[in-house]
Amino acid sequence: MARITLDHIRHAYGPNPKSEKDYALREVDHEWNDGGAYALLGPSGCGKTTLLNIISGLVQPSHGRILFDGKDVTDLSTQQRNIAQVFQFPVIYDTMTVYDNLAFPLRNRGVAEPEVDRRVREILEMIDLSGWANRRARGLTADQKQKISLGRGLVRSDVNAILFDEPLTVIDPHMKWVLRSQLKRLHKQFGFTMVYVTHDQTEALTFADKVVVMYDGEIVQIGTPAELFERPSHTFVGYFIGSPGMNFMPARVEGNAVRMGGETLTLDYAPKTTGATKTELGIRPEFIRIGREGMPITVIKVEDIGRLKIVRAQFAGQPLAIVTSEDAEIPSEARVTFEPTAIGIYADSWRVGREA
Numbered sequence: 035m036a037r038i039t040l041d042h043i044r045h046a047y048g049p050n051p052k053s054e055k056d057y058a059l060r061e062v063d064h065e066w067n068d069g070g071a072y073a074l075l076g077p078s079g080c081g082k083t084t085l086l087n088i089i090s091g092l093v094q095p096s097h098g099r100i101l102f103d104g105k106d107v108t109d110l111s112t113q114q115r116n117i118a119q120v121f122q123f124p125v126i127y128d129t130m131t132v133y134d135n136l137a138f139p140l141r142n143r144g145v146a147e148p149e150v151d152r153r154v155r156e157i158l159e160m161i162d163l164s165g166w167a168n169r170r171a172r173g174l175t176a177d178q179k180q181k182i183s184l185g186r187g188l189v190r191s192d193v194n195a196i197l198f199d200e201p202l203t204v205i206d207p208h209m210k211w212v213l214r215s216q217l218k219r220l221h222k223q224f225g226f227t228m229v230y231v232t233h234d235q236t237e238a239l240t241f242a243d244k245v246v247v248m249y250d251g252e253i254v255q256i257g258t259p260a261e262l263f264e265r266p267s268h269t270f271v272g273y274f275i276g277s278p279g280m281n282f283m284p285a286r287v288e289g290n291a292v293r294m295g296g297e298t299l300t301l302d303y304a305p306k307t308t309g310a311t312k313t314e315l316g317i318r319p320e321f322i323r324i325g326r327e328g329m330p331i332t333v334i335k336v337e338d339i340g341r342l343k344i345v346r347a348q349f350a351g352q353p354l355a356i357v358t359s360e361d362a363e364i365p366s367e368a369r370v371t372f373e374p375t376a377i378g379i380y381a382d383s384w385r386v387g388r389e390a
């Protein structure tokens with residue numbers, strides 16, 4: 035397994051990129067730990083697959099270098115990089131048996147038959163296809179074929195990293211959950227470096243130790259699920275993670291005072307917003323208390339979602355979502371308070387710290 039260094043990577047698909055918008059991937063400069071499980075999360079078109087393909091060697095970056103354990107592999111092919119990849123759709127040999135499909139990557143590298151047999155049987159068990167070992171792959175369902183693809187990605191233990199590009203798209207919802215848990219278990223057991231592309235936050239948050247959130251060709255935050263929830267670095271992370279997403283409201287910051295419409299909040303620090311063209315206050319719906327104390331809101335509607343309620347309201351001329359317990363009382367003249375430690379101030383979309 036390897037530590038992966040992305041050294042000032044940029045990529046444009048067209049020739050002669052002139053401005054930032056010509057780049058599918060803007061500056062990416064990070065180091066990913068050996069044995070880490072990373073999920074690349076972001077909306078369609080944000081550059082996830084481009085970055086994954088740069089790591090695997092399918093795409094040559096326009097600028098920058100990629101290193102495995104400090105060794106420059108930018109000019110090496112996928113095969114030379116010793117990477118296993120699982121794509122969105124099955125990549126298997128229809129005429130081979132399920133067993134031979136799984137054995138193929140091992141036999142290809144000259145692994146001895148007893149070891150091939152041990153690994154293949156282990157993987158067959160994991161993907162729940164032990165009873166199908168001698169069946170030809172042709173005629174299996176799309177779901178079963180994708181499980182074989184997944185198994186082929188996992189069968190070798192000597193790879194530098196395993197890369198997954200939305201591998202569970204064609205798998206039915208229950209099996210998705212099972213396979214995701216197994217991947218996690220396998221990661222714990224063998225310590226593979228894994229990179230997993232998805233646009234599904236549940237998939238990313240349950241699979242990864244570190245989630246890499248991408249937006250518009252950039253990595254906007256790398257963090258544990260808790261860090262992304264509690265301290266989003268960028269407004270996009272706030273919107274994208276959580277349901278409903280974080281509330282953001284235009285705010286005017288003057289020293290410790292934050293003004294939103296006619297309301298003023300006083301923080302215990304002065305946020306560093308000098309020079310910003312847009313400043314916002316961010317607060318997650320889970321950290322707003324509703325009751326008779328605090329700042330007035332107008333309740334628009336209340337959605338019952340089982341053990342919780344989502345209150346949709348208007349606050350200082352802006353929409354505000356609040357999550358409360360199912361039995362919380364919502365007074366007719368409702369007011370809100372914000373949990374002070376959960377408030378974030380954002381300048382031009384980026385979270386800011388205190389004024390020096």
Ligand SMILES: Nc1ncnc2c1ncn2[C@@H]1O[C@H](COP(=O)(O)OP(=O)(O)OP(=O)(O)O)[C@@H](O)[C@H]1O
Pocket residue numbers: 047048058076077078079080081082083084085233
């Ligand atoms: N081969 C290509 N040639 C030209 N432009 C491309 C190519 N592949 C991707 N792009 C563009 O690069 C940008 C990033 O695409 P990429 O596929 O990396 O995003 P993604 O986050 O993986 O999206 P998705 O979830 O839809 O796969 C998009 O604007 C896309 O249109």
